[in-house]
Amino acid sequence: xxxxxxxxxxxxxxxxxxxxxxxxxxxxxxxxxxxxxxxxxxxxxxxxxxxxxxxxxxxxxxxxxxxxxxxxxxxxxxxxxxxxxxxxxxxxxxxxxxxxxxxxxxxxxxxxxxxxxxxxxxxxxxxxxxxxxxxxxxxxxxxxxxxxxxxxxxxxxxxxxxxxxxxxxxxxxxxxxxxxxxxxxxxxxxxxxxxxxxxxxxxxxxxxxxxxxxxxxxxxxxxxxx
Numbered sequence: 001x002x003x004x005x006x007x008x009x010x011x012x013x014x015x016x017x018x019x020x021x022x023x024x025x026x027x028x029x030x031x032x033x034x035x036x037x038x039x040x041x042x043x044x045x046x047x048x049x050x051x052x053x054x055x056x057x058x059x060x061x062x063x064x065x066x067x068x069x070x071x072x073x074x075x076x077x078x079x080x081x082x083x084x085x086x087x088x089x090x091x092x093x094x095x096x097x098x099x100x101x102x103x104x105x106x107x108x109x110x111x112x113x114x115x116x117x118x119x120x121x122x123x124x125x126x127x128x129x130x131x132x133x134x135x136x137x138x139x140x141x142x143x144x145x146x147x148x149x150x151x152x153x154x155x156x157x158x159x160x161x162x163x164x165x166x167x168x169x170x171x172x173x174x175x176x177x178x179x180x181x182x183x184x185x186x187x188x189x190x191x192x193x194x195x196x197x198x199x200x201x202x203x204x205x206x207x208x209x210x211x212x213x214x215x216x217x218x219x220x221x222x223x224x225x226x
Contacts, residue, residue: 018190028049028182029046042092046182049182050182053185053189054082054083058080058082061076070127071127073120073121073124075127076116078131080110080113083113085147087102087105090102139194140195143186155173155174157173160176
């Protein structure tokens with residue numbers, strides 16, 4: 001019973017923390033709209049928050065890949081994927097070099113990540129399988145889908161033009177689209193932090209000891225005959 005209460009309490013705490021994080025993500029949108037006079041552009045608070053989240057996630061996975069040799073290939077692939085998303089968000093920066101040059105930087109990151117992953121293909125596949133089975137994966141996948149699918153469809157010009165008719169305001173569409181993207185990135189951030197925290201070496205060692213001690217306790221329990 002104590003173990004059940006611990007699990008319930010922990011999940012409630014995670015739920016409250018996630019609610020606070022998601023509530024805070026509306027702050028940059030509010031600042032851009034209410035304080036910065038609808039300044040939803042490439043250097044707005046909303047887009048900067050998105051980029052900071054992506055940079056944090058990529059950095060966390062790269063650091064974890066460096067510290068976890070057995071998971072290095074898979075973690076590097078995930079870090080590379082988030083890095084490519086960050087590069088895409090910063091396309092306006094790379095456009096100062098040459099228009100569309102972000103693609104070449106993203107390809108370079110992809111090639112480097114694949115090179116690391118392919119050095120140990122079996123370990124990479126095993127670690128990827130573990131990631132997909134972890135409880136954080138559905139949340140992370142939901143974040144991907146919100147950013148890559150829903151926000152794109154939600155921001156279609158025709159939808160908003162039909163909704164607002166002659167009063168079409170592109171800023172409203174941008175606010176809805178960028179706010180939705182920020183929600184998706186927030187889900188990815190929450191899932192990434194939880195996954196890396198729960199799979200850290202210290203936590204894995206404790207889980208392994210608990211698994212090994214369970215059969216011992218079962219065998220040591222007295223058998224009552226009737």
